[in-house]
Amino acid sequence: MTDKSSGQRLLENAYKLSTxxxxxxxxxxxxxxxxxxxASALGYRFPKAVAATYxxxxxxxxxxxxxxxxxxxxxxxxxxxxxxDIDGIDISDAMLAASAAKGLYRATIKADLTGPLKALGSGxxxxxxxGTFTSGHLGPTVLAPLLGIAxxxxxxxxxxxxxxxxxxxxxxxxxxxxxxGRIRSVEMAEIPIYDRAGHDHSAxxxxxxxxxxx
Numbered sequence: 001m002t003d004k005s006s007g008q009r010l011l012e013n014a015y016k017l018s019t020x021x022x023x024x025x026x027x028x029x030x031x032x033x034x035x036x037x038x039a040s041a042l043g044y045r046f047p048k049a050v051a052a053t054y055x056x057x058x059x060x061x062x063x064x065x066x067x068x069x070x071x072x073x074x075x076x077x078x079x080x081x082x083x084x085d086i087d088g089i090d091i092s093d094a095m096l097a098a099s100a101a102k103g104l105y106r107a108t109i110k111a112d113l114t115g116p117l118k119a120l121g122s123g124x125x126x127x128x129x130x131g132t133f134t135s136g137h138l139g140p141t142v143l144a145p146l147l148g149i150a151x152x153x154x155x156x157x158x159x160x161x162x163x164x165x166x167x168x169x170x171x172x173x174x175x176x177x178x179x180x181g182r183i184r185s186v187e188m189a190e191i192p193i194y195d196r197a198g199h200d201h202s203a204x205x206x207x208x209x210x211x212x213x214x
Contacts, residue, residue: 031094034072043196044074046159046206050130051078053189053208054157062126062155064106068113068146069132073099089113089120113138117145126155133170134161140173147182147213154213156183162190162205174209183211 038044054062063085067075070088072095079086081104088105090096096108111120113132127150132138143158150156160170177183186209193204 031072031092031098034095034098035074039072039074041196042199043194043202044131045195046191046193047074047130048078049191049206049208050128050157050159051075053210054126054128054155055079057155057157057210058126059155061153064124065126065128066120066124066149067105068127068129068158069138070099070105070108071095071131073102073104075128075130076104077102079104087124113142113146117149120149122149122151124150124154126150126157128157130159133158134164137164139164139168140170143173144177144182147177150213152213156209156211156213158209160207160209161193162207165207170209174211178211181214184214186211 054065063083065083065086067073067086067088070076070090071092073088076083076086076088076099085106086104088096088099088108089111090099090108091110091112093110096110099105100108109120111117127146133140133142146156165171174183174186178186188210189208190205191208193206194202196202
């Protein structure tokens with residue numbers, strides 16, 4: 001059996017991260033035990049919700065996919081291997097190695113998403129993310145630069161921790177992007193992050209944002 005207390009400690013320490021180096025060091029250390037100690041122990045359902053939203057909205061044109069902050073590949077796993085053209089993008093070498101070992105990605109790419117993104121190109125038909133837009137991680141200022149890696153019409157499915165969404169100012173950024181014509185077809189659904197009771201974060205919620213680049 002997995003230990004929920006270990007998962008809680010991992011999560012709470014992750015919320016305290018602040019710099020790209022912090023993230024790399026932290027996730028390099030826990031990559032080998034992340035799925036068991038965190039995802040399984042706490043009933044982490046967020047990647048499945050993001051994958052389901054992509055599947056509900058996607059057309060044949062919404063590939064290749066950039067899985068932002070892919071971690072150990074839980075979103076790709078939730079897609080069930082049905083998508084061949086999906087790249088996993090993360091700052092942690094160890095997380096990328098863990099995700100690559102599952103054989104679900106076309107490529108795994110190391111990138112600091114708070115820096116220049118030119119190396120990722122501009123041809124993605126979809127950008128998806130679960131768990132990266134949360135406390136101590138990515139904020140709303142990353143959304144506009146991410147538009148640059150996507151082709152016209154691309155689908156975005158971005159999961160954002162609800163408390164982080166409210167506290168970090170995502171709403172005005174999303175409104176500005178829509179009002180200035182940089183995104184369209186904006187939808188937002190609230191979902192539970194975990195499906196296992198009995199830990200301090202059992203009731204945590206997230207928003208799954210979906211929109212398209214015109």
